[in-house]
Amino acid sequence: MKTGIYPGCSLTGSARDYNESVFAIAEAFGLEFIQIPDWNCCGATAAHNLNKELSLALPARILAIAEKNGLDEIIVPCAACYSRLVVTQHELKKDPELKNRICEVIEMDYRGTSVILNVIEWIDKYIVPKLEEKIVKPFNYKVACYYGCLLVRPNKILNYDRVEDPQTLDVVMSKLGATAIDYPYKTECCGAGLSISRTDIVSKLSGKIIEDAEHRGADAIVVACPMCHSNLDMRRPDINKYWDTEFKIPVIFVTQAIGLAIGLSPQKVGLRRHFVEVKIS
Amino acid sequence: MARIGVFICHCGENISATVDCGKVAETIGKLKHVAYSTEYKYMCSDPGQTLIKDAIKEHKLTGVVVSACSPRMHEPTFRKACAEAGLNPFLCEMANLREHCSWVHEKNELTTQKAIDIVRTQVEKVKLNSALQPIKVPVTKTAMVIGGGIAGIQAALDIANTGHKVVMIERSPSIGGHMSQLSETFPTLDCSQCILTPRMVEVAQHPNITLYTYAEVESVEGFIGNFKVKIRKKAKSLDEKICTGCGLCTTKCPQKKIPNEFEQGMGMRPAIYVPFPQAVPNRPVIDKEHCTYYIKGKCKICEVVCPTKAIRFDQPDEILDLEIGAIVVATGFDIKHADFFPEYGYGKYKDIIDGLQFERMASASGPTSGEIRRPSDGQVPKNIVFIACAGSRDPAKGIAYCSKICCMYTAKHAMLYKHKVHEGRAHVFYMDIRSGGKNYDEFVRRAIEEDHVNYIRGRVSTVFERDGKLIVKGVDTLLGAQPVEIVADMVVLATAGVANAGAEDLAQKLHVSYDQHKFFAEAHPKLKPVETNTAGIFLAGACQNPKDIPDAVSQASGSAVKVAALFSQDMLTREPLVAVVNRYAPPMYSTCVGCFLCQSVCPYQAIEREEFKNREGKVVKTVAKINEGLCQGCGTCVALCRSKSIDLLGYSNNQVHAEVMALLNEY
């Protein structure tokens, strides 16, 4: 089994902390993966608003390269990239004519054979079975698991978890020793890409997500998407200003929580890079 | 020599808009053996029928082809007209130019040509038709009503009052159905129990009604007037004749924590129980699934305390064989529960309840004695939200239809709440208010204007709990799609009405159709709303689609009239379209070789053995013989018979062959 990883733009930029934690726990569990060579932008939210063909061609090229390199599965830690890649695979599977057209555009063969995993599926498959023996510091905190929009949507295509009240992240966190609280904001919108153009909207929406988690007594918000993380963490000063308060709750990636539980240092899993101080270790 | 008359109908413009009827009539008129061919705007109208009758007499016709709509629509009409003109009705055939041609094709030459071909097949067929005589079968004048809700009760009483016997089968321990759970009823707010219980008692006491509760239909065979039904009477584990209904056993049973179905899970009951105080019959049953004795083999406290020694732990289920003439299906409906709604917490929040739970709460005999108290902590809710169309009208949830009753009962619930909690605030989120019905809209207006219920037009996206309150997030589409957030103490979902559990299974036993939502299907959506597509089986109440009490009762009376009409005849005439095994003079007797393969495939057990004896009384040949009372004319045996000894009257091998050859041959 050859496993590849598609980092996407965030993991090499604003979410280096996420990237570091993914690689750190992979190393700790003896897992290897190959970065897809010459990867390109997945198109994110922009492409499919402008040009459908482009929005399929971009992910198709990534998948085609993965196939050419014999990668049986690809881990996609970013929820937005994950959604784009799976949607593309789905669209090309159901419409062979479209597939042929896209193949011409990318000038490559594409068969759709690689299995695409989001970060939680990867954790479930490779890390959870060996987790118990590796835990040295159970993650004894109350956590609010925040899934955001794209990890479970569009549900008809991804067919992953329960769309209105997902559970997979809660289950992983409870295996680490955490208590996942009943948290109704799990899939509410954080403001996503409006981060840059309408920071006020992000401040309002992300603020609600943070407020409810703090109100319910959570010690941390756990995420699995770099976009969510930057809105909840990097935009915290704007949020606090908008809400005229001092929200303190840290926002961590699920991979960072795993890293801490198996005894990796905060630095190793990128916790030092956060804007909101993480007093958890 | 055959003299065939052909009558081409325009069906207004339904046929003539795409088929050149004049040309069809003219072309057919030139065919050999066609003595008369004409067209007319409405053949089924009185002048149209007169046209046919006159032509039969004037042209001495030996066969008639009416080329019009589907025979399912008007075959009986035209056969009757022929009979009135002295022609055997089975010498009349229909060519379907509407459903099979004009409705499905464009106007052009080919469409007209197809119409001509369809008519030609029937002309060739009718030449080979023979005059048949209808079959008479006796009618068993006992009706079976399945389901003892208000619809079943009404149907049973109406039939019984015409003097005929009725057997009522109810699967739960008591009759009454959902109506017995309701508090007060729209649009008059009269107490449900008060108007229902007298009728329940009447059923139990009526000399013409035999009531079997805790019973289910096991199998149904036969046909209209002559059904053979097996009923499973589940063991109640007591002798009903000895039990006095004192209820002592129910108070002593150590199992006390079984969710009470009648209270929609909001109360508890013992293992030996009467579902509710006004139950009919008012005798307990032992719920074997939860009884300590049946689980662990020890207990029998009820047996010890019973003053009349009525408990029978070893009572077996009983199977009854019944002869039934007509069946009324009145098995009702069910509703979706809060756990169907992930967006409202999958049923995990105690204070989000469904409409039936609210009914029990508002009912004087309910778990809170009629006080509105939220399940989580028993507090009186100060702010209550009702969500209409929960699940209904939502194709994404697989329920595209409107449940019809919930707009009205939501208005009722909000009103009842306001009458009980004067200072409370009631909000209703709705999509549309559907209040068509006598005094219905006035009722809703009363809720809004007099009781000041706050109606908000918009959907609720999510409900969640925070600090012991329910946060209801919705939208007000009349205020320019403003998001609305209400902090509520209790939420009531007007969940979709759905088919009752087991409906599909029952429909298959009865051989009646059902729709994609597993509601029983009527024979015609407009003109046969109480009939099913199986003769002798009728529908009443919410088993067909969610409906309110007035509608359920009207339909029940409708089905009772159908049954009474059927029972007004001593003999039923059936179409003689049955199979026959040929007969010849001895020593041949029949070409049947007596393999009896047909007997094993006949779905209606209609094939018997007939022995032929010589003069000495010795059996010389045994061949198949078809019981025309049982045969349904399905034709399975005809297709199977290796020696081609069976023919279906009205659809003989020769007739079908002639139809096919008409299409292949030039004319």
Ligand SMILES: Cc1cc2nc3c(=O)[nH]c(=O)nc-3n(C[C@H](O)[C@H](O)[C@H](O)COP(=O)(O)OP(=O)(O)OC[C@H]3O[C@@H](n4cnc5c(N)ncnc54)[C@H](O)[C@@H]3O)c2cc1C
């Ligand atoms: C919350 C709520 C409030 C309502 N309020 C009102 C109101 O105020 N006014 C109004 O007019 N209507 C109201 N209704 C509608 C009313 O309940 C129905 O119109 C009525 O119950 C329909 O009666 P039914 O006999 O057709 O079905 P049901 O009441 O469902 O009765 C069916 C019976 O058949 C039995 N049964 C089911 N399957 C079988 C089987 N296989 N074999 C044997 N027996 C079987 C069941 O046990 C049951 O006893 C309300 C409905 C709800 C859900």
Ligand code: SF4
């Ligand atoms: S104690 Fe005996 S008589 Fe009384 S209700 Fe129970 S079974 Fe019937």
Ligand code: SF4
């Ligand atoms: S045997 Fe015991 S548990 Fe069962 S019904 Fe009788 S008293 Fe109740």
Ligand code: SF4
């Ligand atoms: S009756 Fe009213 S509440 Fe019920 S489904 Fe129809 S529109 Fe919705």
Ligand code: SF4
């Ligand atoms: S046609 Fe033949 S198989 Fe069909 S019901 Fe009649 S006897 Fe039975």
